[in-house]
Amino acid sequence: MKHLTIIVPDGQTNLSTLASIVGAYEIFAVANKYWKENGKNEVFRVELAGILPQAEFYNGMFSVRPQTNIANITKTDLIIVPSLVRDFQEAIGGNKQLIDWVGKQYKSGAEIASICTGAFMLASAGLLDGKSCSTHWSAEETFRNMFPKVNLQADKLITDENGIYTNGGAYSFLNLIIYLVEKYYDREVAIYCSKIFQIEMDRQSQSAFSIFKGQKQHGDEMVKEAQCYIESKMNEKISIENMSARFAIGRRNFDRRFIKATGNTPLEYLQRVKIESAKRAFETSRKTINEVMYEVGYADVKAFREVFRKITGMSPVDYRERYNNSI
Template identity: 30%
Template sequence: MKHYQIAVLAYPHSLLSAVYGFAETFELATEACTEIGLEVRITTHILYEADLLNKQATQQPYHAVLLPPSLEKASYSEKNASINDFLIAQHRQGAMLCSACAGAFFLAYTGITDKRLMTTHWALEGLFKEHFPKQAMDTSKILINQGDVISAGGMMSWVDLAMELVQALMNVNIVRQLGKTLVVDTGKREQRYYQQFQPNFDHGDAAILAVQHHLQGHFAELQRTESMAALAKLTPRTFLRRFSKCTGFNPNEYLQRLRIQAACDKLEETTQPFESIALEVGYEDVGSCRKAFQKIMGLTPSAFRQRFVSSITAN
């Protein structure tokens, strides 16, 4: 009989639906194993911050330690010493460290993830990079399993994380059974399907901000580097350097993101065929727009519309 001990850290302002959702998912998985005679069990321990001061709780070795999402920035924007020490100690004893959404911040504070690729909620990417500029990130992914470190992306990605652990500790058949019981999709998906382009306007560079505001209203028009530099009252070379520093993109990439986001909005809000949407958002060649759309969103335009607007017939 294999019996796994999993700790879920219910840190201040953590998402309780995820905290208890982890425990209930693992309980259902254990029941499913019992029904088919698979000798694997999972016991979940919900640990609060006060528990981390208890030597007995902290010294017990866990197979995995889970960090759920949070709705409160203050809960993860600074290192928590007791959580940090606990995570490092558990990892030294062989525990897998796992995060969902904002839980990634706690893992990154430990330094253990420095050479691991991680993900977090796409909307937290900017803040995460401010805190951990050298951390390798890919927020297009819902889940990244690095063996001893597993990170999951969006607010509800705790479900993906729970299923990943069930598959790792039990087997894929139990995951399929759970999917049917809970009525959740256990197929592979990516976070970029849900990602929205949110430009950074809070960088303090007035010259670049003026160009960004111009592009918001004129992204469908031809934009040349020289004209944007002139609008910013900078030389082209200085403009390119400062624009990339402030936005994280060169002007062409930034413009492409604006256009593809506009295309996403129109696919969701209208019944227009993609051909007319492509022209409307600034692409002369529909094929180029389709290619850029799939590269950025990870879905074809028709698959995107079908996924998010089930009441509209895809074009």
């Protein structure tokens, strides 16, 4: 039987941390039970492990008593790291012992799955350097600034690379757990668990849920001015060449500085600003696809649809039908 460790971090105030611990534990318990009922040996022995006898959540409203201390676990096969508080520096600093233990276990052959902002713990251990990962879309800018060596793919719901699994935000952790159930048990067990817990299987993107606010946590004032210019001219056709000339800088250097500061090329940033505005229009109005398209500065329906799908993973029609119940 394999050993599964679900980490109980210290000093967490988010209810999502507690939810991801409980949710992961429950789904694996059901998978084990179903596996056993079909005449097979349980795949995992599941343990909650931490560094304190009791961890409190949401200002003491809830508490979890780990079944064991991590010091008592010399070998484990799979580790699940739950989401962390939004003060990532504090969460990392207060759990250094856990971080070191996770890194040691990975080097000894354990696989690791991080839920939502739990990716900050893996990145702080150096386990994600040069690898792809995901995290909650709202933490994208902070993560990129803190861990530039990591290939963050914030549009991905799940990443799977070299025995490390990460997932996007909040309750999408349920999709990650189903993914792990299929990997360690089989497709039949994963389908059974998805039906019991009513989890949509095989989701691959969190793009439709993201809200683009523009990455401005950087020190390049020229790029900030360019961002503000783009946002103020969102409904117009903007030439990137003309914009670079406006700031008296060559196009190549302009692109380089923009990418370094924001993680996007100027064109990608412009597209994301326009599509975010289009999303809000589809959510809150009864405007047609063409009306919204013209409002955000597109004149070609095909081009608008292609960019919208690239950024959200959905067509404009599908997005409007999902998020506007007045249609």
